[in-house]
């Protein structure tokens with residue numbers, strides 16, 4: 001495409017560059033001008049991380065063509081305060097602790113600046129409205145809104161500048177507010193995530209992904225891609241010098257598909273080129289021929305005899321089965337006055353961290369393979385890479401770049417091996433940055449699970465036996481499934497003293513996107529089932545759900561069903577304080593609610609969930625924040 005001259009003022013300085021007319025403003029700012037405080041989280045106008053001012057108006061630069069800003073006055077976060085200094089709003093974010101991973105914060109500061117410029121006396125609701133186009137996945141909005149209110153008060157004179165200063169701790173170590181030492185780099189956008197890093201001579205990588213859930217690769221011809229000017233290499237499984245298999249527990253995943261693909265989104269080949277656009281265009285030119293294979297998407301079907309086999313080494317499609325036994329459940333059920341059986345299901349969940357996966361790899365001057373990536377598991381990744389690359393461990397270096405949100409999703413290795421292969425093949429630094437679509441397609445999700453629960457109880461509510469069977473969809477590769485199943489099994493019966501327990505958690509291979517670690521690591525699925533089941537039992541017994549839990553709560557010295565002796569158990573205190581704070585109205589769930597205005601008054605039947613008994617919050621502001 002013929003290039004056009006683009007002229008604009010950026011952060012007060014004139015800029016003149018020849019650009020392609022279809023270049024987005026975010027790419028122009030980041031790639032051409034190296035103004036990386038402007039982040040790209042979604043590329044679709046949804047997250048606000050790319051916000052900049054164009055002629056004073058706040059715009060999302062991922063949705064704006066660079067040429068549309070021709071002749072405009074553009075201000076990025078780098079131009080909000082003079083170099084090395086912070087604006088009042090940035091200082092307020094620092095003071096309020098309004099930054100965690102920091103990836104959303106540049107966009108938040110821009111949106112806050114726009115809001116307070118529009119109305120220096122903006123109230124909480126207007127501040128929320130002004131920041132409504134910006135998403136944060138980890139700080140929580142409360143501190144961000146607090147920060148904007150603080151900045152407003154300082155800017156309009158209602159508070160003095162000293163309100164932005166550090167709290168004096170007068171020598172205290174406990175109970176004093178301590179400021180995050182990394183906050184200034186986050187609120188100014190100076191912090192460089194892996195996708196912001198560059199090196200001289202750097203190449204860009206794009207991964208070609210499978211559009212088939214289960215297929216044999218008949219042929220792969222990269223010649224058309226290689227013929228495109230600017231393409232330096234096409235990387236395939238043939239480029240793996242060492243052992244081709246990785247995974248946190250079972251090393252079942254090839255770096256790039258070897259012989260067949262097992263899910264939509266699996267990496268098949270990678271193109272390395274002088275820029276990301278060329279790499280993307282060339283990847284589409286790789287000629288791939290598939291032969292489709294039978295698929296299975298339901299874990300229970302995958303365990304049936306005759307189901308399609310995902311991995312030869314596991315003909316029953318089981319990644320891992322964790323059986324736990326304590327006492328004798330049949331005996332417990334025989335002594336029970338009430339037996340309640342139910343099945344619970346949970347869905348796959350995407351982590352949706354704002355920083356998409358990215359990495360920069362290079363061979364350093366000593367021939368050490370060096371990889372910067374936002375990994376949550378760098379030591380394990382390093383060991384796996386050493387085997388894949390057939391390099392001694394002291395020749396592999398993983399450097400954890402700032403993690404722009406992970407929530408467990410960056411524990412499983414995805415692209416680091418491909419980057420290293422690209423470096424080995426080109427002997428040049430190589431960078432890879434996922435698009436949001438690619439991140440969702442390729443990254444592991446929270447395990448969807450089906451949990452069968454059978455509980456036997458005495459008339460008084462004492463749990464005498466619990467039998468739990470969790471079938472979890474592990475997807476196409478093992479990733480963290482084994483660990484997740486272990487944790488789920490350990491926590492499956494909840495924090496309750498039960499004499500007879502039988503637990504089976506089974507992770508199963510299917511042709512779905514792999515499942516992996518996510519906050520709570522398997523515990524959440526098990527606890528959702530346990531707590532839902534206790535509510536069902538309370539309703540059937542005509543008992544107060546909190547009383548049922550207190551009756552069965554573990555106490556100091558309890559031994560769990562995995563034989564761990566607990567020295568200090570605060571469950572009872574926790575439940576009692578939560579009930580008091582929530583205004584819990586005791587009683588069986590089918591008769592509670594008579595005195596409650598939040599449930600439409602007399603005769604309203606409360607659903608059998610503890611959440612339903614929470615009083616409507618008096619402070620609407622807090623509940624919405």
Ligand code: FES
Pocket residue numbers: 039040041042043044045046047048049050051060061062063
């Ligand atoms: S709104 Fe532009 S990157 Fe998300």
Ligand code: FES
Pocket residue numbers: 099100101102103104105135136137138139140354404405
């Ligand atoms: S701090 Fe907002 S996304 Fe992490």
